[in-house]
Amino acid sequence: MDLELLSRIQFAFTISFHYIFPPLSIGLGLILVFMEGMYLKTKNILYENMTKFWVKIFALTFAIGVASGIVMEFEFGTNWATYSRYVGDIFGSALAAEGIFAFFLESGFLAILVFGWNRVGPVTHFVSTIMVSLGSMLSAVWIVVANSWQQTPAGYHIVGEGLNSRAEITDFWEMVFNPSSVERLSHVLSGAWLAGAFLVISVSAYYIIKNRHIDFAKSSIKFGLSLALFAALFQLFTGHQSAIGISENQPVKLAAFEAHYDSLASGDLYLFGWVNEESQKVDFGLAIPGMLSYLVHGNSDKPILGINAFTEDERPPINIVFQTYHLMVAIGFFLIAVTILSVFLWWRRKLFAYKWFLWILVFSVLAPQIANQVGWYSAEIGRQPWIVYGLLRTSDALSAAVNAEQVLFSLILFVIIYSLLFVLFIYLLNEKIKHGPDDVDSSYNEYQNQKVLFSKSK
Amino acid sequence: MDFTFDLNTIWFILIGVLLTGYAFLDGFDLGVGSIHLFVKGDTERRIMLNSIGPVWDGNEVWLVTGGGALFAAFPHVYATVFSGFYSAFMFLLFALIFRAVAIEFRSKRPMLWWRKMWDISFSASSILIAFLMGLALGNIVKGIPLGHDKEFIGSFTDLITPYTILVGVTTVAMFMMHGTIYATMKTEGELQVKLKSWVNNSIIFFIICFITTTMATLIYFPHMTEPFKLHPEFFLIAILNMLAIANIPREIHHNREFFAFLSSGAGIVFTLALFSLGLFPNFVISNPNPEFSLTIYNAASSQKTLGIMLTMAVIGIPFVLAYTISIYWVFRGKVRIDSMSY
Structure with missing residues (x-):
């Protein structure tokens, strides 16, 4: 198989797998803000249990999002070196901004969100939850800005010729607010809110059917539905705006x-x-x-x-x-x-x-x-044969130092590892759901028992 | 070599700061991973894991941001190194994936085989990550074959030489020492006594590796010493480096684990400072054909971009430091395991 096809398949595969998780984090993160806000307002223990249960699910999706996200940060350099040289000024800036403004915020406050319950006061904890949610959305901002520039380049000029040509920034804000940034960002965010909202709706509906954790489920589903109602209708609007934008720009x-x-x-x-x-x-x-x-x-x-x-x-x-x-x-x-x-x-x-x-x-x-x-497939395949619309072809963007065998090898490993991760994710999610929210206060004892289990098995 | 304090030099320093921050911070959690399997018992292993639990993810962000900053400020370095070291980087990525999920998954299920599997995965990937980072560093010192078009023209096997393996092992030793001290600081009771007894061994292992690497560098890659001949005052850093490492056993002896940890951290900072000074103004040395080397000038983005990025850094860095310091402050003291722990 040829290098271009393999590199495209690998990128598509790794980004598709990655993109299962960040939307869940973005959507769930926002729901956590509402749940914990209700807890602070009402002091009702039900909301605390809800928040703690969904934090655990959030942490699971976040961890796999991080693990598969690191790959994305470096895959431009490994597989698309010519592209990286061409767009480093612009695309690189957006990625660096994502790191410094979003990832540090998100990962720092995540520590308090997940592990800080007994270490900080309720208000500080709530602020941390808000910051994690904000961080996850800021991360979407920068990555969608970077991708939108690929769709509708703006605020740049081309320097050099042929193989040495590069795109350089002329106007940073024009680059950031390129013609498709705002509508694509709002479209992506509402898609992410729907993903998080429907996870909550789905699990809650399951509990109601099974007649378990009824109070928890009935309350959770309302948080999910409220966000879903807003996001689903907003999605219609942003989708329409995006289509109008595409008719003008692409x-x-x-x-x-x-x-x-x-x-x-x-x-x-x-x-x-x-x-x-x-x-x-x-x-x-x-x-x-x-x-x-x-x-x-x-x-x-x-x-x-x-x-x-x-x-x-x-x-x-x-x-x-x-x-x-x-x-x-x-x-x-x-x-x-x-x-x-x-x-x-x-x-x-x-x-x-x-x-x-x-x-x-x-x-x-x-x-x-x-x-x-x-939706991403139609946006990205619809941009072909360009990697940067009208400027650089996908076939011209590959790494010169990499050959097809290397990519085939890494692709096979990605397929094996991600399949394994996906199965484990579903398994752990399922165990968590089966176990339900009441484990929030009893899990310490659960682990105490395991110590016995371990010493017995020696 | 002259220092002109231009944007390119500032960005060389800032990338250095980000990667040094990564080595200082993720260095200790990789180090904790490297000794994880030596710790026996489920509770003890959970304590080890939870000593880095709230912070490892934030530590890794230094690497991710360093990668992004390198992409933006020196795109040719990003493109050449990552595509040139393709297979090595893929192994690094797989190791990073396994490590992240091992930490998250391990304590989620009670089965013995499950926990053993993730313990091994966590520890092996921690060691592999440290080794591959060192291997990359060794190749940067040694120089890699580059063409006139800035592309890597060697093969994967060129990257694996006795010298680069040595630097890889030294990096593992450095993080192992750093992590053992960190774990000593975060634990108490029997586990702490045991970890403490390992600190001296880890220092000895590191010093042997470090001296061997230094000798090999001086003998085989004397270009790294040029800046120190021109600017003898830089040698002060080498002296400070030795003093910092020599200070570790003293602090441990006086039960001041925190200062021991700062000393080993200072050792990492000084070691990387020596490395960066030796390299400057090159980023990636071409060997053979040094005229094709990637420098802070021929590999950089436009001045405009470097300026914009500097503005971002000036706005962002105070926030980053504030979050980092507050998180470490909130989670100060010994590990406590509760219902939300790993």
Whole structure:
């Protein structure tokens, strides 16, 4: 296999695995702020137990996020050295800013959040929880800024020629607030809030079905639903804003989203379909005619720039972008429906009445995860063949000192190690959930027993 | 060699500070990991793990931020070293992954085999990380083959030589000493007595490695000594380094573990200062063809970026120091195990 393909697969694999965890930390972190805030306000022990239980889940997701995140920090240099030389001034600055402004904040206060219960007062602890949540979101800010610059470069100029050319900053704030930063950041953050909220909703719904930890579950699910309601609706808004932005800044990506080939025609909005890239038609599709034009221009007859306006070497692969994009949108609407229905039932005091509906909530935890993943796929594959849109091609960005065998070897190891980690994560999460929140006060004794277990086995 | 106090020099120093901060802080938790398996008993091992529990993650951020700062300030160094040392770095990353999850997973389940597995994983990865860091450092001293286009033109096996292995082992010894002292400081009772008895051995192991490495460097890589010939006042650092290490047994003898820990930390700081001075103004020496070396000038970002980054550093560093000091203050004193501990 060739170096470019292997490097892309490795990057996609490592970032996809990593991206299971930070959204959970961001979403759960925000929920922890609300739970602990309620505890401080009401002094109700239930909220303390809730906070402590979800802190443990948070710590588990955070640990794997850190472990798989270190890989990302260095993988630009190992596999994309030419890219690193080209964008170091800009992309590097954003990564360094993430380290100094977000990671130190997050990791420092995480210590107090997880281990500091008996070491600091309740208010200091609450402040730490807020800081961890803030840190996790600041980290998203810088990494999305860096990625958005790849999508819509701004505030830079190119110095040097050919292999020696590099992008250098001319205006830092223009680079940070490049045309897609704000809408993409809000889109990413609301996706992350949904991931965290639905984890809480899912576990709580499971307890209610199993008739365990009822007070805990009924209270937790309300925190989850409140955040989910806001995030799901906000997601609709940010998604729309992003699409408008893409139509201006990356028209070929928007055309790929809807497999819109003909520049003279108005754009249709597909609900689903299968793109035949040969015939440039969508098979088995269902579309709302002119809806894309309406959404972008407010006029359903106005033509939209099509894929055919771009040469072959400027187009991304169409069908995979189409499919991932539509899956994301479909899940987004599913989440809006589920959340609104849940809040309606909650209002009617029927939320816990229908077991089948609670089961839907249990499995809904997968929905934001899948949507976050495929949303990124459509954004990143939709940018191809560019690594920096319009400036540097992915095929020109590789490491000259690395060969395909080395990448194949590391890729195989990543697949093995991450599969193992994923299984262990699910196993530990499941054990934690089965064990439930009441272990908060009794785990010390649990470990006391293990000492006996150890000395016996010697 | 002249020092001009320009942005490039400031960033060489700041990267040095970040990586030295990493060695000082993560150095002790890697060191605790390196002796973890010598400690027997589940409770004792939990105490070891929880002595670094609240802080190891923050310590690792120094490495991550150092990597980010290197990417931004000296992108050619970041690109050349990381792609050139590809396989070695992949092993480093795998070790970092296993270490992080070992700490998190170990005490989550009660099974003996489970805890043993993660104990071994934690300890082995700690040693491997220290060794690979040293191996990289050794290669930087020795110089690596670079082409005119700043790309590494050697192979993985070029990186493994007797000298680089020696530096790797010395790094393990240094962190082992640092970590043993830290663990002594954080424990009490029987466990502390046992750890204390290991401190002297770890100092002896380190000094043997350190002297051997120093001799090998002086004999085989005399370019590292040039700055000290031009500026004899720098030799003072070498003297301070020896005094700091010699001070450790004295502080231990007087039961002042905290000062012993500061002394071994000072030893790490001075050792890395000597290394950085020997290297300056090069970042990565090309061997052969020294004209292709990466220096603080030909490998740097634009002056504008270095200036922006300096502003960030000036804003960020007071916060970073404030968090770091407060966290260590909150978790001062002996390890206490409670329901939230590892």
